[in-house]
Amino acid sequence: MTTFEFLLQGLLAAAQPLNLLYALIGVTLGTAVGVLPGIGPALTVALLLPVTYRLDPTGSLIMFAGIYYGGMYGGSTTSILLNTPGESASIVTALEGNKMARAGRGGPALATAAIGSFVAGLIATLLLAFIAPYIVKLALVFGPREYFALMVLAFVTVSSAFGDSTLRGLTSLFIGLAFSVVGIDQLTGQNRLSFGIPDLLDGIEVTTMAVAMFAIGETLFIAAQGDKGPDKVEAVRGSIWMSAQDWARSWKAWLRGTLIGFPIGAMPAGGAEIGTFLSYATEKRLTKHPEEFGNGAIEGVAGPEAANNASAAGTLVPLLTLGLPTTATAAIMLAGFQQYGLQPGPLLFATNPQLVWGLIASLLIANLMLLVLNLPLVGLWVKLLTIPKPWLYAGILLFATLGTIGANPSVFELGMLLTFGLLGYAMRIFGYPIAPVVVGLILGPLAEQQLRRSLAISQGDVTTLVQSPIAAGLLLLAALALIIPLILRARGRGEVLSQMAASED
Amino acid sequence: MKHFFLASILAGALALPAYAADYTIMAPAAPGGGWDQTARSLQTAMQQEKISGNVQVMNVPGAGGTIGIAQFASQQKGKPNALMVGGYVMVGAILTNKSPVTLKDVTPIARLTGEYEAIVVPASSDIKTIGDLVAKLKADPGAVSWGGGSAGGTDHILVGLLAKSAGVDPTKINYIAFSGGGEALAAILGSQVTAGVSSYGEFESQVKAGTLRLLAVSSEKKIEGVDAPTLKESGFDVVLQNWRMIAAAPGLSAEQKKAVEADVEKVVKSKTWQETLKTKGWADTYLSGEAFDAQLAKDISATEAVLKDIGLVK
Numbered sequence: 001m002t003t004f005e006f007l008l009q010g011l012l013a014a015a016q017p018l019n020l021l022y023a024l025i026g027v028t029l030g031t032a033v034g035v036l037p038g039i040g041p042a043l044t045v046a047l048l049l050p051v052t053y054r055l056d057p058t059g060s061l062i063m064f065a066g067i068y069y070g071g072m073y074g075g076s077t078t079s080i081l082l083n084t085p086g087e088s089a090s091i092v093t094a095l096e097g098n099k100m101a102r103a104g105r106g107g108p109a110l111a112t113a114a115i116g117s118f119v120a121g122l123i124a125t126l127l128l129a130f131i132a133p134y135i136v137k138l139a140l141v142f143g144p145r146e147y148f149a150l151m152v153l154a155f156v157t158v159s160s161a162f163g164d165s166t167l168r169g170l171t172s173l174f175i176g177l178a179f180s181v182v183g184i185d186q187l188t189g190q191n192r193l194s195f196g197i198p199d200l201l202d203g204i205e206v207t208t209m210a211v212a213m214f215a216i217g218e219t220l221f222i223a224a225q226g227d228k229g230p231d232k233v234e235a236v237r238g239s240i241w242m243s244a245q246d247w248a249r250s251w252k253a254w255l256r257g258t259l260i261g262f263p264i265g266a267m268p269a270g271g272a273e274i275g276t277f278l279s280y281a282t283e284k285r286l287t288k289h290p291e292e293f294g295n296g297a298i299e300g301v302a303g304p305e306a307a308n309n310a311s312a313a314g315t316l317v318p319l320l321t322l323g324l325p326t327t328a329t330a331a332i333m334l335a336g337f338q339q340y341g342l343q344p345g346p347l348l349f350a351t352n353p354q355l356v357w358g359l360i361a362s363l364l365i366a367n368l369m370l371l372v373l374n375l376p377l378v379g380l381w382v383k384l385l386t387i388p389k390p391w392l393y394a395g396i397l398l399f400a401t402l403g404t405i406g407a408n409p410s411v412f413e414l415g416m417l418l419t420f421g422l423l424g425y426a427m428r429i430f431g432y433p434i435a436p437v438v439v440g441l442i443l444g445p446l447a448e449q450q451l452r453r454s455l456a457i458s459q460g461d462v463t464t465l466v467q468s469p470i471a472a473g474l475l476l477l478a479a480l481a482l483i484i485p486l487i488l489r490a491r492g493r494g495e496v497l498s499q500m501a502a503s504e505d
Numbered sequence: 506m507k508h509f510f511l512a513s514i515l516a517g518a519l520a521l522p523a524y525a526a527d528y529t530i531m532a533p534a535a536p537g538g539g540w541d542q543t544a545r546s547l548q549t550a551m552q553q554e555k556i557s558g559n560v561q562v563m564n565v566p567g568a569g570g571t572i573g574i575a576q577f578a579s580q581q582k583g584k585p586n587a588l589m590v591g592g593y594v595m596v597g598a599i600l601t602n603k604s605p606v607t608l609k610d611v612t613p614i615a616r617l618t619g620e621y622e623a624i625v626v627p628a629s630s631d632i633k634t635i636g637d638l639v640a641k642l643k644a645d646p647g648a649v650s651w652g653g654g655s656a657g658g659t660d661h662i663l664v665g666l667l668a669k670s671a672g673v674d675p676t677k678i679n680y681i682a683f684s685g686g687g688e689a690l691a692a693i694l695g696s697q698v699t700a701g702v703s704s705y706g707e708f709e710s711q712v713k714a715g716t717l718r719l720l721a722v723s724s725e726k727k728i729e730g731v732d733a734p735t736l737k738e739s740g741f742d743v744v745l746q747n748w749r750m751i752a753a754a755p756g757l758s759a760e761q762k763k764a765v766e767a768d769v770e771k772v773v774k775s776k777t778w779q780e781t782l783k784t785k786g787w788a789d790t791y792l793s794g795e796a797f798d799a800q801l802a803k804d805i806s807a808t809e810a811v812l813k814d815i816g817l818v819k
């Protein structure tokens with residue numbers, strides 16, 4: 001049978017009414033658990049995986065796929081509505097999505113996230129089906145020096161994309177980098193800046209930092225404004241659905257997000273969040289509405305959400321072709337596959353085509369179900385925002401705290417949450433962007449380890465970093481991304497500076 | 506991310522009336538590696554054999570398991586349903602990292618499995634035999650980069666022992682530590698490093714698919730069904746087995762410890778577990794109680810000697 005026939009057969013099996021019901025149940029469960037604060041997709045899948053064990057292999061694969069997509073989308077919903085990202089891949093979604101929600105555009109934000117996830121999931125799953133074996137070869141070309149170059153590119157684009165001033169962006173980034181060196185060094189096992197506190201041996205947890213900076217800092221900021229703050233949040237302004245303009249601005253972002261997210265997800269050390277960072281930076285560069293970024297630009301939700309979903313499908317590439325689980329979610333999926341007698345590895349596509357194509361067909365069906373379930377629910381979700389402001393923020397504070405101690409039950413973690421919350425508040429007052437701190441915390445250790453590994457392999461020869469064409473190309477891109485805006489800024493100095501002063505908030 | 510698995514305990518505790526048999530197993534390594542596979546196999550066996558209704562696995566990667574053991578010892582203290590997978594790698598890592606938390610700070614329950622180490626190169630490499638590789642190592646020790654698990658672990662120790670046996674200064678080896686087997690495997694497959702060292706099971710499917718070339722294994726005698734010489738046969742007096750164990754939390758009462766030991770024994774004797782051993786190619790090296798405690802103490806002092814010998818511990 002050809003690839004196409006296998007896929008068709010899988011789709012036919014998955015489209016049985018009973019299986020569609022399983023998909024719907026999976027998506028519903030996944031979304032319901034995924035929206036709980038502090039619970040990301042990995043945990044959602046881990047919690048619900050046993051539910052699928054009772055069914056026949058086809059049914060359980062489908063329900064599993066539903067849970068997976070539902071969990072991911074549920075996480076985005078809380079990011080957009082409550083500004084409490086449950087995992088690092090939805091941090092960027094919170095950035096613009098929450099601004100949109102608070103400007104009465106929560107409906108379009110949720111819709112573009114759902115449709116973008118669907119489009120990206122669809123394209124990426126098809127890419128997985130047809131070109132996985134080739135993609136994985138490409139991904140393996142990425143060694144330590146290539147990853148390091150990719151990190152440099154991410155640093156440069158991201159720090160200039162968040163906020164209006166490169167200097168302020170870099171300052172925030174370096175705060176994050178400073179925090180990122182805390183903990184045991186992975187390459188030598190030495191303790192760094194942990195001051196004998198066991199909670200710090202592990203480094204600073206990204207989600208604690210993210211929730212503190214976004215949710216706690218924001219709540220303090222709003223509370224400190226008192227009556228002077230903006231009027232109460234308007235839940236729905238204009239249509240709850242996406243307007244023609246929203247569609248026009250979203251579809252390109254979806255496609256670009258998919259193209260960025262899929263290959264990065266397919267790399268064994270890529271990581272979903274890097275795709276979302278790069279997608280956000282790209283959208284900000286290309287947008288015709290730069291003034292809206294930071295105040296709720298729909299591209300800033302559409303692109304990263306698509307990248308997030310595409311990279312999740314990309315994660316399946318090393319998982320299915322090499323048996324390499326590269327994220328926590330993938331590791332749990334691996335356990336799930338083994339339950340169905342699927343042994344991921346280089347021979348899987350050859351030895352077990354029925355199950356592989358069954359899985360891919362299930363992902364497509366679950367993806368569709370997600371859309372079917374969630375688009376009608378958008379109206380219900382945005383009602384959350386009509387809660388009066390003091391109650392809403394008290395609720396956010398409660399959920400942020402519960403989520404953090406739920407994820408890591410320790411007094412020290414709670415102390416960190418509040419301290420970082422204060423830091424987030426202070427940075428907001430002085431006009432420093434928040435996101436680069438979290439970006440630095442995520443990318444810092446990755447960049448450091450990859451740099452040290454590449455230098456160890458080359459025995460200390462620094463030129464190794466530019467000897468691979470891919471690494472050199474990525475570094476060149478990074479250099480251009482840094483220099484070109486500087487030149488542009490120098491040329492139109494007065495204009496840019498006045499614009500900066502005007503948009504300071 | 507790993508902390509979210511901890512959250513599952515909390516969520517589980519809120520949702521259901523907790524009963525002691527709901528085990529949480531920590532794999533103190535990144536997903537995909539040997540400890541992770543051991544933890545997940547235990548999870549499957551416990552659930553299928555109805556020894557425990559709901560088993561969660563959580564990954565706490567890094568530094569040969571010393572990050573995991575520190576967290577396990579401090580956060581799970583006195584919890585009778587917390588388990589941690591560990592092994593020989595951890596023994597070495599605790600020594601090289603001068604970890605303040607050691608295996609004395611947890612409750613070792615039993616040794617479960619053993620696996621021999623394998624040395625591989627990517628299929629595209631011009632190195633055909635272990636002799637070729639050692640010749641290269643002798644010519645310029647730094648030019649041969651070895652990809653494997655954390656610093657001071659079994660993989661690192663094997664490279665040190667091989668170098669010493671070949672007459673190369675073991676402190677000169679260029680060992681690149683990756684956290685967890687998965688990441689190292691990707692680097693080996695991508696020819697990012699000269700050679701790779703890990704348990705044979707982690708390379709098996711790649712070797713069978715022809716993407717990796719198996720040069721040698723670290724067993725005493727040739728392994729049945731494995732087409733590669735032992736290091737001993739190749740003229741290097743090196744034998745190394747990477748064993749894996751299960752430990753419970755510190756501060757358990759004698760009764761609680763007995764209950765865990767009984768559950769672990771049930772798992773080990775179960776059909777599901779025995780089948781898993783077969784498919785994964787792990788040898789059953791089950792050893793528990795005082796015999797295990799004595800063997801563990803012996804292994805720790807032997808490892809310390811080896812690490813000092815090859816210059817990893819001063």
